[in-house]
Amino acid sequence: MVIDYINGLKTDEIFAMSKYQSEIHSRLNNIKLNKIEYPNLSKVAGVNKAVEYFAYPFIVKKKVNKNNIKHITRQDLAFLLELTDLEKTIVTCHDIIPIAYYKTRSPLWKLNAKGLRKAEKIITVSEFSKQDISKYIKYPEENIEIITPAVDHSLYFPNSSKKCLSKYGIGNDEKVILYVGAEEPRKNVQFLINSFSKLKNKIPHIKLLKAGTPNYLFVRKKLLEQIKALNLQNDVIFTGYVSETELAEIYNAVDLFVFPSLYEGFGIPPLEAMACGTPVITSNTSSLPEVVGDAAVQADPFNVEKFAEEMYEILTNEVLKEEMIRKGLKRSKMFSWDISAKKTLKIYKEL
Structure with a gap:
C-alpha cells in the first residue's frame, strides 16, 4: 500500500x-x-x-x-x-x-x-x-x-545519573526541576517561574532547567525580564534544543518533572519523564488528567503558592516520591x- x-x-x-x-x-x-x-x-x-x-x-x-x-x-x-x-x-x-x-x-x-x-x-x-x-x-x-x-521504552527508561547536568553548571548536591516544551502563553512558563521562586525560599540549592527551543522570541524576552526581577539569573537555565538521547539523560538526572500547561491535545513529555522513573506534576486541565491518571500530581495551574507546595512535598517526601515513581513507570507502559x-x-x- x-x-x-x-x-x-x-x-x-x-x-x-x-x-x-x-x-x-x-x-x-x-x-x-x-x-x-x-x-x-x-x-x-x-x-x-x-x-x-x-x-x-x-x-x-x-x-x-x-x-x-x-x-x-x-x-x-x-x-x-x-x-x-x-x-x-x-x-x-x-x-x-x-x-x-x-x-x-x-x-x-x-x-x-x-x-x-x-x-x-x-x-x-x-x-x-x-x-x-x-x-x-x-x-x-x-x-x-x-x-x-x-513512549519509546528502548530510549526512555530508568538510568539514573547526574553526569549530563555538569555541562549546565549544575552540581551533584543541587536539586533540579525540569520543564520540557515551548514557551508560548498556554504553556504557562511564566507561572512556573513564579512558583519556582516561592520554592527556592524553602530549598535554596535548586535549579529550574528548561529544555526546548524558544519558538516565541517575544515571550523569551519577557521570561528573561521576569527571571531578572526575581533574581533567578543563576537558577533558571535554558538548554535550547536537545537531541532525544540527551533528553532521556536529562529526564533521568533531574529530581522532578513539571508540566503546568493550560491546554494540551495530549502532552508526551510527562509520559517520557515517567518512563525514566522521574516523578511528575502536571496541571489539572485539558487532556493532561487523561494522560497521567493517578500516576502524577495534578495541580491548579493558576495557584502559584499551591504549585510550589506540591513541588516541595515531592522533593522532600521520599515515600511519596517512590510511590509516584512506581505508578509512573506502570502508567507509561500503558501507551x-x-x-x-x-x-x-x-x-x-x-x-
Whole structure:
C-alpha cells in the first residue's frame, strides 16, 4: 500500500508531531510513503510559511496519486483540502488550539477548519481533543479515531545519573526541576517561574532547567525580564534544543518533572519523564488528567503558592516520591507505539 504522505516542511528536527508520525510509520513495514514535503529554504521567520501557503499546494497537486490514500499529518496543513482536490483523505489533528484556546479569527485557520471538515477521517490523540474537534469544527464524532502517542521504552527508561547536568553548571548536591516544551502563553512558563521562586525560599540549592527551543522570541524576552526581577539569573537555565538521547539523560538526572500547561491535545513529555522513573506534576486541565491518571500530581495551574507546595512535598517526601515513581513507570507502559501503529494501519485499510 502506498500512502501520499503530506508532511509539510522537510526537517530533521524531532518535535511532538514529527515524533508521533515517525514512531508510528517506523512500525508499518508494509506501507510505502510517497513523502510530499517542501524544502527548508530559510531560517528567517515567515519565509518557509510563505512557501507553505503559496507554493506547497501546487507541489501537493503535482505529486499526489489519485488512487492513493492521502494522509495530511498536521492540522495546520488542513487548508490544503480547501485549495486542492484530494480524495481518500485522512488528517491527523493533534489539537485545535488556535480555535479552541486562543479563539483566533485568522483567515488561515478558517481555511484549516473548512479543510478538516472535508477529511474522510480525522485521527486525533485524546478523548479531550476528539470532543474539541467535534465541538468547534462541527465534525462528526463517528469519523474521528483516537490514536494516542506513546513512549519509546528502548530510549526512555530508568538510568539514573547526574553526569549530563555538569555541562549546565549544575552540581551533584543541587536539586533540579525540569520543564520540557515551548514557551508560548498556554504553556504557562511564566507561572512556573513564579512558583519556582516561592520554592527556592524553602530549598535554596535548586535549579529550574528548561529544555526546548524558544519558538516565541517575544515571550523569551519577557521570561528573561521576569527571571531578572526575581533574581533567578543563576537558577533558571535554558538548554535550547536537545537531541532525544540527551533528553532521556536529562529526564533521568533531574529530581522532578513539571508540566503546568493550560491546554494540551495530549502532552508526551510527562509520559517520557515517567518512563525514566522521574516523578511528575502536571496541571489539572485539558487532556493532561487523561494522560497521567493517578500516576502524577495534578495541580491548579493558576495557584502559584499551591504549585510550589506540591513541588516541595515531592522533593522532600521520599515515600511519596517512590510511590509516584512506581505508578509512573506502570502508567507509561500503558501507551504503546505498536498498538498505535496497528490502529493507523487499520484506518488505512478501511479507507
